[in-house]
Amino acid sequence: MHISTNPWVWIAFFFTLSVYTFLWKDNFLYKIAEHVTVGVGMGFWIVLWWDQTVVGQFWIPLSTNFGTNFHLIVPAIMGLMMVTRIIPKYAWMSRYALGFTIGAGAGFALPRVIQGGILQQLYATLLPIDFSSTGLGYNLIIIIGVLSSLIYFFFSKEHKGVFGGIANIGIWFLMVGFGATFGYTVMARLSLFIGRVLFVLGDFFGMQLF
Amino acid sequence: MFWKKQFPLVIVFVMGVVMAVQYFIPHSASEFVYDNYLKWGITIGIFGHILGYFSFFRVHVMKVKKKTPNWGYSLxxxxxxxxxxxxxxxxxxxxxxxxxNIYLYTSAAINATVFSLLAFYISSAAYRAFRARSVQAVALLLAAIIVMLGRVPIGNYVSVWTAIGLPSTYDISQWILNVPNMAAKRAIALGVGLGSLLMTLKLILGIERTYLGNQ
Structure with missing residues (x-):
């Protein structure tokens, strides 16, 4: 075991421990780490935004081939109008850019939501029920699960009698679904924790772990 | 008044209809509209980012200026x-x-640690859920435990019942994921899809107009 001499590893080690001090209570070390990540992240994204979007997607197309890309001036003007939100007197001008973005976004999403969010889900659910040794009638369980879960989310009718009973079946399916998601989330968080432990033991303390 | 309140709604309606109709027209003109919508969206987004960055600096500069508690962190x-x-x-x-290097050894390391911190809190959340002592809470935890065991090698080691032909934890976890979990996720996806559909229609028709602000 030999402790790392790389200053970057020391910095990452310091911040890793600083964040874990939150397990004790909120303290100044955690707050430092919190604000450093916000500040560094902001600076990092500003630089990326400048390089890839402002220069890459706007300035270069406009300066190298103005003839075919001159139309980009129109959204640029709308974008400038969006910035008027900073000045209360002229903030109403931002509504034009917002209107374009929201309207086009809604129109863009409308058929795709029907196609991908509704019809595809129905296609995948409403399949012939297969009671063979491979199918085992699982599709019937899925149909029951989908319908009962949807009924659970239908709040316009009181959950009583037969309707309430079906909604109760839906709760069971939802609880199992949430449990599976919960299990996956725990696994993902634990793998991140293992990653940090490996960093501290391997990169910082130089231990041969495997 | 028209230019401040009604005209933005006209823009929303026209753009909404144009983009929705564009999806159904397999023509080069339709593709032209789609391609340019993406380019225009990116260009408007450039200025949207400026608003975000301005907001970040304004919030923290104001904290420093007013010397609010913990203003040093804002600095x-x-x-x-x-x-x-x-x-x-x-x-x-x-x-x-x-x-x-600054990004990787500070921000990226801190972010990974913050997310790993949730491993501790999610465990206490599981404990609290178990204390609810309802049968459905037990179903949630059992599903979670089986899914977790099914994903790691120890799950196979503890599946001693496979000797008498019963399914292993991996098989059970796969069944949970593919059948009851799938049913719940589809119901949620259908709910989200229907909700999104209604929201897009409300936006295009000008029923939902909170984005216009109060002024």
């Missing part, structure tokens, strides 16, 4: 943000340079 955040921009300008953005 630190501003220093880090401006520092990153200066470092990128002076040293470049390449791998192995100061810009990438």
């Amino acid at each position: 630190l955040a501003i220093f880090c943000a401006i520092g990153m921009i200066i470092v990128a300008a002076l040293d470049g953005r390449g791998t192995g340079g100061y810009y990438m």
Whole structure:
């Protein structure tokens, strides 16, 4: 075991421990780490935004081939109008850019939501029920699960009698679904924790772990 | 008044209808509209980012200016943000340079640690859920435990019942994921889909107009 001499590893080690001090209570070390990540992240994204979007997607197309890309001036003007939100007197001008973005976004999403969010889900659910040794009638369980879960989310009718009973079946399916998601989330968080432990033991303390 | 309140709604309606209809027309003109919508969206987004950055600096500068409690942390955040921009300008953005190293060894490391911190809190959340002592809470936890066991090698070691032909934890976890979990996720996806559909219609028709603000 030999402790790392790389200053970057020391910095990452310091911040890793600083964040874990939150397990004790909120303290100044955690707050430092919190604000450093916000500040560094902001600076990092500003630089990326400048390089890839402002220069890459706007300035270069406009300066190298103005003839075919001159139309980009129109959204640029709308974008400038969006910035008027900073000045209360002229903030109403931002509504034009917002209107374009929201309207086009809604129109863009409308058929795709029907196609991908509704019809595809129905296609995948409403399949012939297969009671063979491979199918085992699982599709019937899925149909029951989908319908009962949807009924659970239908709040316009009181959950009583037969309707309430079906909604109760839906709760069971939802609880199992949430449990599976919960299990996956725990696994993902634990793998991140293992990653940090490996960093501290391997990169910082130089231990041969495997 | 028309230019301030009604005209933005006209823009929303026209753009909404144009983009919705565009999807159904397999023509080069339709593709032209789609391609340029993406380019225009990116260009408007450039200025949207400016609003976000302005908001960040305004919030923290105001905290420093008014000397609110913990204003020193805001100063630190501003220093880090401006520092990153200066470092990128002076040293470049390449791998192995100061810009990438600062990001990887501070922000990326902190973010990974913060997310790993949730491993502790999610465990206490599981404990609290178990204390609810309802049968459905037990179903949630059992599903979670089986899914977790099914994903790791120890799950197979503890599946001693496979000797008498019963399914292993891996098989059970796969069944949970593919059947009851799938049913619940589809119901949620259908709910989200229907909700999104209604929201897009409300936006296009001008029923939902909170984005216009109060002025």
